[in-house]
Amino acid sequence: MTDDLGDDGNGLGDVATRRDELATRVRTHAGEIARELALFQGGDYGSETFETDAGSWTLKYEAGDVQYLRFDPKSGSEIYVVSSKQPPDPDDLETAMADYDAFVAAYDEYVASFEGLFDDISTDFPAVTSTAELTAERDRIVDRIREVATAMAGELHRYDGEYGTYATTVDGTRWELKWDGDAVSYLRVGGSDGVYLLSQYGPPPATELRRLVDDVEAFVRSFNEHVDELEADLSTVAFE
Template sequence: MTDELESEVDGLGDVAERRDDVAARVRTHAGQIARELAVLQGGDYGQETFSTDAGSWTLKYEAGDVQYLRFDPKSGSETYVVSSKQPPEPEPLATAMANYDAFVAAYNEYVASFDGLFDGVSTEFPPIESTAELAAERDRIVDRIRTVADRMAGELYRYDGEYGTYAATVSGTRWELKWDGDVASYLRVGGSDGTYLVSQYGPPAAPEVRRLVDDVGAFVASFNDHVDDLEADLSTVSLE
């Protein structure tokens, strides 16, 4: 029994070391394929599957590097040749590596399938119409509306105080003018989700200006009626 216990135990260190070396080399090589796929697909992450006579290989990449390389043989269990976990067992790795060259060949064939993809593609495009004239006319109209809104704001400031809002309904839609001092903060049509004809931001879209500009006069007329009513009320006040 003592002699049996003293028998030499065979070590697997050399096998494990060789396995780790192969796995590291595959990770480096597959990483190059991952980067090429990322360039081809135009994204930071994705995956592709390549078929061979012995099975299929799926390479998943992220940020231009391989996340995993999985070999799924036609018979037997799948093997993660490259993964974020520990390296595969030596025997499954050896089985997969016997088909690795076929995987690379399948990848190369995949890339070659794109040869000539852009042959005959024209980069001569139709001329683009300028919006400069339209935008300039829009801005001219909006500036005119702002001038009118500021004039109204000045009158409201003089009568109603430092700031406030004046609202009226025009063509069934709420128009609201907010003033701050003697200038208009905004002129909004259609409630909180409506169109700001006047605001501290950029002008509204040209179609919106065209849709609403004809009603500006009606809004001003409503304001004038409001002022006339105020004057009529004040005319009845007596200090005697």
């Protein structure tokens, strides 16, 4: 893509008009290269530099469109052929356009250098081992924990109100059950950054469940002791 911006005698206005027309054509053409690079690189933004005998060209793109195209000649100052600012000076644009075809050729060589990149790749991948049995067993255990925790929630609801939390320590670790009515909102182990054995977001990781499941019994015993203490306190109340 070459063009001549020389003054043909019609004034600076015509030169500026031709400059703008050429800059628009370059933006459109460079935009096609930008889209191809974005597709190849697999990202919404990036940049690539291409070397020519006369200098280097850097194309930056974002969202599949050209952000700027900069020509850095081996002699002289850099030229923004395409940018988000004002169009280039006509003389600078003419200087850059003298090397534009070499820039496109460098891009073509870049693309050609990846020819055959995937020729030796096999897509015969091994079969994927199912986690169905493991997750089914996890879900069975979680369902059993939910049954027990729901029974606890019902008792807490009956005694302590519509909603609230019951917390205790098991082997040095905080266990907290939150209830809302007769339902369990969550059962969390380890504080605010802990593991949710029960929650509205789904079951816990199987490895975390295995680590904590043996302590569920101690958690329930602690709750029962709490209830026994409440009953003992109530038994001492006299009303005459």
